[in-house]
Amino acid sequence: MYALLQSTAVAPNSLTVIDFLADFVKFWQIIVFVFGAYQFWANRRERLAADKVREAQELLDSNYQAWLVVNSAQGKGGSGGRIDALTNLARNAQSLAGVNVDGAWLVGVDLRGADLAHASFKDANLQGALLSGANLKHANLEGANLSAAQLEGTMLQGARVSGARFSAASLLRADLADLVGWREIAAVNYARLQEIQRAPHGFREWAVEQGAEGNAVSEDMSAENFSTQFRAV
Missing domain, CATH: 1.20.5 (Single alpha-helices involved in coiled-coils or other helix-helix interfaces)
Structure with missing residues (x-):
């Protein structure tokens, strides 16, 4: 127990x-x-x-x-890889102000919204380039081929354009204040000028006489048709 x-x-x-x-x-x-x-x-x-x-x-x-x-590649003709290089720099929000690409082959380059103030594109081939919203203030575009380029809302204040070709380019709402050498533009036929801003006195009338489109945009003259129809202008 x-x-x-x-x-x-x-x-x-x-x-x-x-x-x-x-x-x-x-x-x-x-x-x-x-x-x-x-x-x-x-x-x-x-x-x-x-x-x-x-x-x-x-x-x-x-x-x-x-x-x-x-x-x-500065001072050389051809592309030299500059199309991709410039596109990447613009995409990375790098300022391209003052860049010199004189004589470069830059067909279709995408520089939308890029800072290209005081840049030099003298005699460059910018055919079909995407430059909408870019800052091209005081840029040198003398002799450049901007046929079918997209320049919608682009700032071209004080840009030098003597000898440049703007055939079929879209300049809708572009700022053309103090454009230098516009009477010596080589070609402006079929360029779209609707709602251009601060254009020099007499520019619109002169451009329309040269074949530019100053009225409402028709369906046949859309940006896509421009690029295709005037790729070789």
Whole structure:
């Protein structure tokens, strides 16, 4: 009887120890889980930071290579890789102000919205170029071929255009203030002049006499048809 009472008295103590150990193990499991979650979060932040640094470096390298192409081809004819280089620089929001691509073959180059103030495109082939919204203030476009180019909303204030060809170009809403040498433009036939801004006195009338489109745009004279029909102008 005495032995039975002893065993009954010890049993609760044993259960208490077991419960304590179980709770202790659960506690450390929670600690390990929380620590692992923190490590994952910290490593993720480090990876994201490293990715941003890598992307920034790749952008710098890309811009450096593009500028290398543009500068090394200066004064040479042909493309010399400048179409892709200039497009990439413009896409990366790099200023192209003052760039010199005289005589370059830049057919279809995409420079929409680019900063090209004081740039020189003298005698360059910009046929079908996408220049809508670009800043071409005081740019040198003398002798450039801008046939079928998209110049919608482009700032051409003070640009030099003597000898330039604007056949079938779209100049909708373009700013033509203080345009230099416009009476010596080589060709402006079928150019679209709707809503041009601040054009020099007499420019619109002169251009229409040369065959430019100064009235509402018809379906047959859409930008796509211009580009196709006058690609060889």
